[in-house]
Amino acid sequence: MAMLAWNVRGLGNKDTVRALKNFMFKFDSGIIFLSETKQKMRYLEKIRMKMKYDNAHYVEPIGIAEGLLLWWKNDVKVSILHSGKNIIDCELSVNGEKEWFCSFIYGPPYEDEKQVFWESLSTIRNSTQAKWCIVGDSNIVARAEDKMGGVPFEPSQAKWFFDFLNKSCMIELPIQGGMFTWSNQRSDDDVIVEKLDRILSSLEWSETFPRALGVLDVAMASDHAPILLLLQGMPRRCKKDFKFESKWLLEDECFQEVEKGWAPIPQVNSSRIFGRKLKKTRSKLIKWSRDKFGKRRRSAEEITERIKLLQENPLIRRTTNEVKELKVELNKIWESEERHWHQRARVDWLKYGDRNTKFFHAITLQNRRANTGYL
Template sequence: MSIVAWNARGLGNPNTKRALKDTLIKYNPLITFLSEMKKNQKYLERIKATNKFSGSFYVNPRGIAGGLALWWTENVSIKILRESVKFIDTLVSVNGEDLCQCTFVYGPPYTSEKQQFWANLQNFRHCSTVKWCIIGDINIVANQNDKDGGAPINRSHAQWFLDFMDVSGLIELPIKGGMFTWSNLRCDNDAIAEKLDKILISSDWSLAFPKAIGVLKAAVASDHNPIILILDGMRKKRKKMFKFESRWLLKEECYTSVSEAWAGNPSDNS
């Protein structure tokens, strides 16, 4: 079981739609959350239909900016608790069983909105007694190690976020596959990379899903990487057994290779 969250920076680009489809095929998510698509509901419904989701909820963009989309499969039941242009707060159940409160976020990019945004989210926890997970683009760099290049991080912004996590009893789920989730797509001295996308979980959520991990997928057609929350952990790939193909006997080099191998030192394992 998995959840995909991606700041896709628009879905009008064919490369972006292709990258989304590839991600959905690979991870087969129960839920997909997209932010900053810059497209209306009618357009997004056509894409949803081609990717076999049964349920959906949208927050339309303001003009040509923003926009949120939430898609889910028939195995998932989602109740929308509250929504805005910056989040969709939900209660999620899978196969009839309560799973958790899941808040899908696109954190405000403007300083004037950041502190109030995290204060509002903090109140959500006070209204809920179920396990809580937050996933998406939080738009804050939490510490200096989460940034490479450019000016030092804004400590006030980071503290607002850290205070929210502390009061709400949340921890960050590590994400495998890279240190940063956003880049300005520039090179050399102008390059900046930051960890803006996160998965935050409550302690009871962590106990309920002890194998859960976050995975970072390569960024394609966006300056953000998709992040994937895999609830049941990564499955180890089985080593393929060697199988001799009878058609190899038709090739002369097969006999040469076998003869050389038999003629070698039996104790040589190289």
């Protein structure tokens, strides 16, 4: 199960909502925590229902600033213990397993509030005996290597953070995918990048989830990158079964590939010819389909990887402008894909603005089964 935590810097932008949907689908996140939503509950509830999350808890913004939300699905049991402008503290369990504690945080950005926040966090529970993890934006640069550019790191800024770690016996989980989680998104000599978003845990929690891992995704539509907490580590990739897709029959090239695969095979025992031809035809169709239909997805993945590479090397000249251009291109690909599935699904009762590619995909598959007699 995956938990997504992201400082969205406002959820009123359609690009932010689209990015959230893509992050959510990547690892099938059972829990989503967003900070700095800057939106009222009524608006956020519309997005939640479109994304098919069953439950929610909100901390309303103060004016047009701050705001937290927590969404979760029914296979996750969540009991909210305490919430405020900087924290949603809860007890939860996944698939009926034993409960544990999780605090989703948005650390105060102002220096005069940091001491009170971290000291109050240390009094929530005795973490030497509790299964407890903390996820979110700490708003703390903890070490010199956690920052590049701008004013030099000052160790005193992290005093309250390390006091909390020592007092509560918490450790920091590794996060794969990059060193920095925030950028001021400027170019050349003005760029500043920092590691602000973290995953902390008690020793008891770490022993319960020994494979737990943090993953940093590409920063889209916000100056923060989202972090994913994977409780069971990276999922193993399984080899997919071969399935003949009906859309192939619409392409003349499909029949050409079948003819190539079914061509005579010299010097093969007659009892094995049928199996060898099936295998050869399958390989031809897989390669042809990947080249013809997989181009859009490969392009999106290549652009995503390029953005991640640039964000990991923020001091390269012209990095910021190139990242902006790549984000625009990636958004166009996502929108094109949404239109593609919307048209094929033939759903008249949803407007185009209700972009949910996964939902439209499911409807398309259902229609295909009905048309071919599988339902």
